[in-house]
Amino acid sequence: MARFILRRVLLALPALLGLVLLTFVLTRVIPADPAAMLAGDAATPAQVAEIRTRYGLDQPMWRQAVTHVRQVLTGDLGSSIFTGRPVAEEIGFRLPATLELTFVARFLSVVLGVPLGLVAALDHNGPVDQIVRLLSVGGLAIAGFWLAIMLQLLFCMEWELLPLRGRIDVALGVPPGFSGLYLLDSLLAGRLDLFVDALRHLVLPAVTLCLPGLASIARFTRSGVLETLQKDFVLYARAAGYSPFRLATIYVLRNAVTVTVTQVGLLFGALISGAVAVEAIFDWPGLGTYAVQAILAADYKALLAVTLVVGVVYAVVNVLVDVAQALVDPRVAEQMK
Amino acid sequence: MSDMLPDPPERQALLSVRDLAVHIRTDAGLARILDGVSFDLPPGGTLGVVGESGCGKSTLLRAILGILPKGAMVPSGQVLFQGEDILRKPVRGRIGFIPQDPFRSLNPVFRAGDQLLEGMRRHAPGTRDDHRKKLISLFNAVQLPDAHNALDKYPHEFSGGQRQRLLIAAALACDPDLVVADEPTTALDVTTQREILALLRGLTAERNMALLFVTHDFGVLSAVCEDVAVLYAGRVAELGPTGNVLADPRHPYARMLLACHPDRATDLIGIPGTVPAATAQPPGCRFHPRCPIARPSCARSVPEAVRIFDGSRVACPFHADALPEVALV
Numbered sequence: 001m002a003r004f005i006l007r008r009v010l011l012a013l014p015a016l017l018g019l020v021l022l023t024f025v026l027t028r029v030i031p032a033d034p035a036a037m038l039a040g041d042a043a044t045p046a047q048v049a050e051i052r053t054r055y056g057l058d059q060p061m062w063r064q065a066v067t068h069v070r071q072v073l074t075g076d077l078g079s080s081i082f083t084g085r086p087v088a089e090e091i092g093f094r095l096p097a098t099l100e101l102t103f104v105a106r107f108l109s110v111v112l113g114v115p116l117g118l119v120a121a122l123d124h125n126g127p128v129d130q131i132v133r134l135l136s137v138g139g140l141a142i143a144g145f146w147l148a149i150m151l152q153l154l155f156c157m158e159w160e161l162l163p164l165r166g167r168i169d170v171a172l173g174v175p176p177g178f179s180g181l182y183l184l185d186s187l188l189a190g191r192l193d194l195f196v197d198a199l200r201h202l203v204l205p206a207v208t209l210c211l212p213g214l215a216s217i218a219r220f221t222r223s224g225v226l227e228t229l230q231k232d233f234v235l236y237a238r239a240a241g242y243s244p245f246r247l248a249t250i251y252v253l254r255n256a257v258t259v260t261v262t263q264v265g266l267l268f269g270a271l272i273s274g275a276v277a278v279e280a281i282f283d284w285p286g287l288g289t290y291a292v293q294a295i296l297a298a299d300y301k302a303l304l305a306v307t308l309v310v311g312v313v314y315a316v317v318n319v320l321v322d323v324a325q326a327l328v329d330p331r332v333a334e335q336m337k
Numbered sequence: 338m339s340d341m342l343p344d345p346p347e348r349q350a351l352l353s354v355r356d357l358a359v360h361i362r363t364d365a366g367l368a369r370i371l372d373g374v375s376f377d378l379p380p381g382g383t384l385g386v387v388g389e390s391g392c393g394k395s396t397l398l399r400a401i402l403g404i405l406p407k408g409a410m411v412p413s414g415q416v417l418f419q420g421e422d423i424l425r426k427p428v429r430g431r432i433g434f435i436p437q438d439p440f441r442s443l444n445p446v447f448r449a450g451d452q453l454l455e456g457m458r459r460h461a462p463g464t465r466d467d468h469r470k471k472l473i474s475l476f477n478a479v480q481l482p483d484a485h486n487a488l489d490k491y492p493h494e495f496s497g498g499q500r501q502r503l504l505i506a507a508a509l510a511c512d513p514d515l516v517v518a519d520e521p522t523t524a525l526d527v528t529t530q531r532e533i534l535a536l537l538r539g540l541t542a543e544r545n546m547a548l549l550f551v552t553h554d555f556g557v558l559s560a561v562c563e564d565v566a567v568l569y570a571g572r573v574a575e576l577g578p579t580g581n582v583l584a585d586p587r588h589p590y591a592r593m594l595l596a597c598h599p600d601r602a603t604d605l606i607g608i609p610g611t612v613p614a615a616t617a618q619p620p621g622c623r624f625h626p627r628c629p630i631a632r633p634s635c636a637r638s639v640p641e642a643v644r645i646f647d648g649s650r651v652a653c654p655f656h657a658d659a660l661p662e663v664a665l666v
Contacts, residue, residue, distance in 0.1 A: 232441035239403075243459065255444065258446070
């Protein structure tokens with residue numbers, strides 16, 4: 001298994017290098033002249049030339065590419081044109097916010113979606129199945145931004161149960177800690193008050209964001225379970241005297257979730273891009289809002305950095321999905337050999 | 338006192354199927370899969386069940402194993418195992434099961450041990466360690482290579498023959514009194530088939546286990562089974578000692594079926610027509626539309642089983658009639 005994981009990681013490296021090079025190409029394709037962009041509209045040709053020399057833009061293309069790769073690998077993503085601060089630093093603050101939100105949303109969609117799919121399959125075409133079908137069609141059809149606003153209206157404005165926006169009540173301060181994940185940091189610091197506050201802020205965005213994933217995970221699990229129930233080995237296990245509960249929960253589910261695992265990985269990428277709207281509505285200081293600001297300000301350094309980070313997250317999740325699949329189904333690791 | 342008992346103990350069957358009917362509601366109507374099936378299997382006995390595809394062999398096994406499909410109804414009959422009606426309350430552990438397809442009967446994502454030990458955990462006394470030891474000794478008995486590590490392997494690490502050996506060992510694991518086997522060698526190649534059959538017969542005989550064996554292979558039948566039941570369209574056509582039935586079948590269907598068999602017929606012939614759909618069983622004798630000696634009365638009443646001289650039961654009142662030459666080549 002260790003060899004399998006190492007192999008998957010090594011296979012991911014060329015993709016990451018390609019991603020870094022691709023971002024370099026994008027800087028040369030989208031803004032026609034980065035020096036002019038950096039200098040601004042009012043700059044004189046002399047100023048543009050000076051900037052061109054300062055940023056090495058007068059160097060041969062291959063040398064610029066090498067420099068770009070080296071800078072990215074050493075964590076130097078340049079400075080934001082908009083704020084003037086290092087992009088790496090800004091992302092370092094915003095990435096944990098998005099990761100926390102997406103992790104919790106994904107967790108919710110798995111722990112709710114898999115059991116829903118299971119009970120639907122076990123009650124094939126029965127009333128439970130119909131209810132789950134209604135929920136999952138609804139979950140896929142309802143637009144996130146609409147649901148977010150409805151939830152805000154009900155839980156924040158009407159009933160005043162939950163905070164309207166942000167990650168934490170600024171009056172309480174930011175949890176001390178290294179990870180930037182407020183739930184984790186506040187727990188590690190033993191600050192239960194901060195934990196509860198961060199959780200209260202997280203509930204509505206996470207619920208909004210988890211819904212489409214929950215719906216498709218429920219559907220995938222349902223069809224996986226139905227398919228597995230037809231298998232000869234289920235009949236054999238029944239004859240051998242498995243308890244119906246154990247049969248449904250452990251024996252069948254493990255086969256059924258092989259499809260779901262892939263789905264979870266694919267959705268994870270979509271989740272990060274899907275977070276843009278939700279983050280904007282809940283004023284969540286994550287990558288999504290950062291990307292929106294960068295687009296509006298034509299801050300190409302920041303945009304490149306966001307592209308890179310999302311790409312890296314995709315690559316990491318892909319490796320994790322492969323590993324998870326190999327853990328669930330031993331034949332996967334076998335085929336990779 | 339003893340004359341109050343229905344049967345003296347020495348004559349009491351281990352498995353007694355009495356007038357069993359299994360019907361399933363389908364979109365095409367009521368499928369009468371089995372009707373009026375009766376037979377006894379004494380302790381340590383071996384009974385083969387033969388018949389064409391769709392005659393109800395598998396449903397019979399599933400009724401005995403208590404794994405009838407959803408929607409199956411049992412409008413009449415009993416299946417008594419050691420005197421208990423197991424249609425109402427299936428017994429586990431005391432009936433071992435060897436499935437038809439060793440490739441598809443093990444879950445690919447669990448280790449062999451995790452799957453095979455689960456049945457023992459629920460139905461055999463002793464600790465998990467005892468169960469592991471027992472299985473490993475059975476793996477040795479079924480001549481599974483590397484028996485000691487087999488429990489920790491995944492199904493795809495075994496060949497087909499090895500998987501069938503695993504499943505035979507699993508069927509014997511709870512020391513059952515009856516082993517039910519559903520064409521256990523059809524998925525294997527011919528040389529492996531012979532070995533597996535010899536092994537199965539030897540192990541059950543050694544342990545005085547009864548064997549109920551479904552097959553459509555007459556060669557297998559004569560090698561393994563003392564008695565044979567020939568099923569046609571959900572009814573027992575003929576039931577008797579294997580040697581006698583194979584040498585001199587009496588029911589017209591059994592006679593024609595045996596004549597179809599390439600090992601026995603000089604010329605391969607078929608039986609005209611097809612097995613009726615379970616939703617459209619003909620009235621009276623279910624074989625009469627295809628039977629060369631059918632008479633008008635055959636379409637009206639279900640034939641009673643007739644006992645003939647060797648103790649065989651034949652569900653045909655005209656079993657003594659000769660079949661026309663044309664039907665037998």
